Amino acid sequence: MLFRNVAARSTLRALQSSNASVARSALGNPVFKAGLTSSARSAIRPAIKPNFALAAHKPVTTALVRYASTAAKDDEDVDMMAGMKSEAKVIKDTFSLSEVPKDALYLGMAGVVPYLVTSLQTVALSFEINRAAAAGDGLIFSGQSAELMLHMLEPIQVGYGAVILSFLGAIHWGLEWAGYGGRFGYRRYAAGIIAPAVAWPTLLLPVEYALISQFLAFTFLYYNDARAAAAGRAPHWYGMYRFVLTFVVGASIVATLIGRERIQSSVAAEHSIQDKINALIFLQKKEKEEAEARKKAELEE
Template identity: 30%
Template sequence: MFCLLRYCFQVPSKMMYLQRLPQPGWSKAVCSAVPFDNILGVLPKSQLFRHSSASITKAQSFHSSCCNLKKKKPPEPEPRQLDLLRYDMPSLKDSSKPALYLGFAGLIPFVSIPLLMAIQEVSYPELVFAQIAYGACVVSFLGGIRWGFALPEGSPAKPDWINLANSVVPSLFAWLALLFKDDPIQAGMTVIIGLGIALHYDLALLPTYPRWFKALRAILTIVAACSLIATLCIVNAYPEKRLSRYASESEVSK
């Protein structure tokens, strides 16, 4: 029994120090003079059981607190770059008022032309070409924005070969679309592809713009592309009619 009690008192040095505290009826001189090993023989058995259980309880609480400190919460995943609806769309309210108003005003030529032709149920080649030419200008403008974004000092987009060369690609698509002026289907599809490539560059590939501008760019590009698709559907569905008086007179003379 004495050996078992002696084994229970084999605790760390800090716990052993707690056992050296003076007990009721013990003087400080006795506690300092008597060695710790001899205290076991002096204390009654009831006090030995009480001190041993208290030491084990303190040791267990000390051990459990160390385990709690080691537990760490798993790190939260970083937001994805292309999760536009969740991370970028709420930032649209923080956009610059001139950029917001001018951006939506720039959709008027895109939306008005297919709307006019759908109401009259006729396809005007002059208006179709005007919309395609305006879309080509917008595609070239989107490429020029990248140059202006990369040239200032301290910009996250550096004026390197990748940024400046990719900003030229939309202008090439705009030039290619104007070459197909006699074929509105190919010209319109070329402009739509140029808009998509410019949006992909701005959102994912190259160093991106502020969040509010990315949200604005996505909305404007989607509306412009849908307007061009509506125009191409009207060209295939409705009969063609010329706007110019000279063209109509020449057709009548024939």
Template identity: 30%
Template structure:
């Protein structure tokens, strides 16, 4: 199973978080004038910001380097990137958000290896990152 070792509550809530991604991407294709595309981009930005917040939480609890300047700056960067991505014209906004999620996943692999995130973090992040990224790219193509 892809989420081996992930706490059940984290797995369930994480998977539930994919519902808006998948639903809005589908709606963007089925009803192009519905506004689903802009809702999808906004949700993607919120989730990318949230993922940065997770990194802040890991640092604040003393994982990895702890609450030092570098990990805290890196924790804020996803929110700033997401905010700026929303200013890009379509379809680049969602493509940039997808790229941000993928880049943050790769950074989180290193963070986990260095003791800055729980050992199960990549197992949770992989399917969620793939689902969110594919949804954003599908929405960008709508």
């Protein structure tokens, strides 16, 4: 019995070793290698096919990528244009004067015309004076004529500015009398008093100082009017209305100052208020001396 078991085990081991050697020889056989290679190729082909398909459709993929990038760029351009239009609309609405009564708007715009005219004339006459000083004669007027016309414009512009400043102060008196936004008494009346108190003394100053003082007065009154409109003491549109008009007036004053600054060396210096006061004192002193001399001569006779 024991012998039979040992013989069976030996036979089984011999069969296993013979099968392993056959398998090794089969793997080393070229015929088997060819079959294995062909079968491996058939197994790999499905994995390679998508790569060949992607390569075949590469122009289509590139076109899709370009279309996507172009579409995104177009969307950005559309968004940018929409943002610019939105900002432009905000600016337009901010500086809109559509709520201002038409009669007040037209009369207010007409009120700044004298400033524009005198400012443009000052710039033109300054050009004529400079040309006459450099070339001997102006383009339209002579140097002396241009200088005379410039001195005639000075009191017109300064005097008109004093009138407008006084008018702007008086508006608050009218609002107080109408009770617009409530009663504020002296607080509102003060604006109507300060404006002419600052405006009219500028008539005694040299032109440059007078224009600068009026520019500051216009700016202060605009600030006060804007606060009044925001607080309900004036119509809500009054702040923007005053801003536009003050901007035109301020630009005209600045242009006038620039034009006058360019001719400082060509125009005879204007007499200051101190010179006028000294001349008046000298004249009074001379008249007094002449009166005493006449009285002394009468006594001697």
